Amino acid sequence: MKTFQITGICTLFLILFTTSCNETPEPVESDPFFDKLHEGEATKEELDSLMEAHGMQTNYLVKVPKDHFEIIFPVSKKYVEKETEKQLIDGEEITTYEYKANMQGKEDENLAYQLTYNYVGQKTEKELKRLFDDQREYWLSAANAKLEYEYVKDLNGVPGRELYLSIDDSNLKTSNRMYYDKGVFYRLVVxxxxxxxxxxxxxxxxxxxxITDGK
Structure with missing residues (x-):
């Protein structure tokens, strides 16, 4: 068996111009973006871009229509990395896709956020149970962890599981979820x-x- 490894945001800008009561202010050239912001016409993308430039963005949406999912990382875009890894397992090349944010040393409540997924093909109910079980065992073994709880989780009809692990010889905990939909196996870890x-x-x-419809 193979085991595999951003709501509206309102931004208020207050610009103070201090001039002498005896001075006539020089005309200031208008900035089209601030004109739109003042009129309430700035798009979410424009607001996100500005916030990112000033280090104020606090959420980043990862949306991959071809792989039928979206997820919001509760951190700035600059912390989210994307990687693709190819592995040879039982003579078959498997591609694993990963989005992750390492927040160690950053001002965040958690140390890391991760989403990985890959194509595993169609599964029967029995094969799906084994897929979930094998992934649980992999997590336990790889992290030398203890399973605190596990239960079946359903995401609008999409089968899944949720687990909570304690990593041995450390003060670290992980919150894990996994889902399977139309041949794709998704794993989330905090x-x-x-x-x-x-x-x-x-x-x-x-x-x-x-899980999205691919649009």
Missing amino acids: VTPEGNLFNKSIKAFLDSFK
Whole structure:
């Protein structure tokens, strides 16, 4: 068996011009973007771009129509990396796609956010159970972790599971979810320090995952 490894945001800009009461202010050339902002016509993309430029962006939407999903990372775009890895497993080349944000040393409630997925083909109910079981065992073995809880999770009819792991010899915990839909196997992981399991960013990240129709 093979085991495989951003809501509107309102931004208020207050510009103070201090001039002497005896001075006549020089005319200031209008900026088209600020004109649109003032009129309430700036697009979300324009706002996100401006916020990103000033280090104020707090969410980043990853949307991949061809792979039928979207997810919101509760961090700035600059922290989110994309990687593609090819592995030879049982003589077959498997491509794994990954989006991740390493937040160690950053001002964030959690240490890392990760989404990985790959194509595994159609599965029977029995094969799907084994896929989920094998992934759980891989996580436990790779991290030398202890399973705290596991339960079946359904995402609008899409089968999945949710797990909570304690990593041995450390104060780290992981919140994990996995889903299978139309031949694609998705895995979500948040790594957090002990005692911080229920912070809002974990739920925001995991709950933002959606299966889409490819548009």
